[in-house]
Amino acid sequence: MKCTNCGLHEATTEVMVRRNNHVEKMFLCGECAKNFRPDMGFDSFDMLNKLINGSPMGLLSSFGNLFDTHASRTLICPDCKTTSEEFIKSGFVGCSKCYKVFEPLVVQSVKKLQQSDRHVGKTPYGYFDETDEDRLKAELKDAVDNGDYGKIVELSEKLKKIVNNKREGN
């Protein structure tokens, strides 16, 4: 079973969490268990009540309103320790990993804010997306047919990267 906090790793620890008036069981991975503190813990929070104020750019004066009330428990980023509460309150995350950890919340908010949750613009130098995979495979076949050893190495490296990225992403 996956960790109920980050949803990324296998759960290894069982903890009790107090939420409003009842106690709930949670199953955590090693990393999340390390960050779990019973005193402030993953205590429940009301997404809509805590928010507003302190917005960085006016736009965010109602960032919290972008979330559904039934949204779940607090999540913590294993890399930078930012919590989903902090994200919801401010619209800010602490690192790139946060976007994976808070992905469902990010999707919820940007869908309303940006009317989309999928980038369509420029990509950085050296970035390949999945549609490049077929193209690279075809190029690799050509390189093999032509015995172009340098090209074969280069293309296999790129393909390996894409496959690895895919594995990390899911």
Add this chain to the structure above:
Amino acid sequence: MNVLDNIIVSTRLRLARNIAGLPFPHKLNEMSARKIIDNVQNALAPVDKFSRYDMNNLSAIDGTILQEKHLISLDLLKDCPFGSVLISADENVSVMVNEEDHIREQVILSGLSLDQAYDRVNRIDDVLGKSLNFAFDGRFGYLTSCATNLGTGMRASVMMFLPALTIQKMIDGCINDVGLLNMTVRGVYGEGSDAEGYLYQVSNQRSLGMKETDIIDSVNGAINHIVDAELKARQLLMRNEDRLKDEICRAWGIVTNAYRLSTEEAMRYLALVRLGQHYGYIDVSDLNVFQKLITDCQPANMQKSGGYSMSADERDVLRARHIATALTSFCKKTV
């Protein structure tokens, strides 16, 4: 010179970027922050000659001067201890480091030049992207510390001079209209009131799910709408032409004759003189020089040109003299 030149002051285009594998600036330690500054500086070297200003050893007045010139944000100046900025010799390019994001690449050009500004910032981004590994995600695009900048990380802003809409209290309606087009409108020096020179910043809200060129098209669309509205509002002001002429001539009289001028007064009356240019009451040979005069008159810039020990009163005297001399050299009242 056409009517657009009077209404549109400048264009600014910025791309927000972060380095993969490092926490965003508000979670970053000093050592990593300093390293990013050095790396960005090195990466920029082939592009142009850039001057570097680190916020931790910049005097308050020199920092404020950069901010008054809109080369850095107030946030970088006040809240970013490891912040830095790299500014090109022509002051058209400013790359802020360790502000809200690791890197904010910005190009600032006069007039309405979104395409040119994007072209230039995009080329800088290509160069930086080759030596720096940008944080990027197939779904969310360029990863930024605030979710509102995800995707392209792009903000295209146009600074507009909108006195007629403001005076006739039609600006809110206009702001609502372009809000429907997903644009935001904000006063450049606060709320855009008369004492702030009727200057507004119009920019895109959406950065995700639209291509860079489509964002630019949408901003251009909003600008056209606002320009039309401002022109109609300027037509309405003509219904009482004598009063309009009188107000503008009085403003001219003050800025060319006063012995002392505060920043607020200078902004208010210079704005009316600029409006006078539209109606042909005042002949202005170069509106870019006119805009530079407004920057020169801001407190820190004034202080620098007059010597650091000047008092606020002395500054007001110097401002009045500076404006009168400058205006009479490239502007003329024709009514």
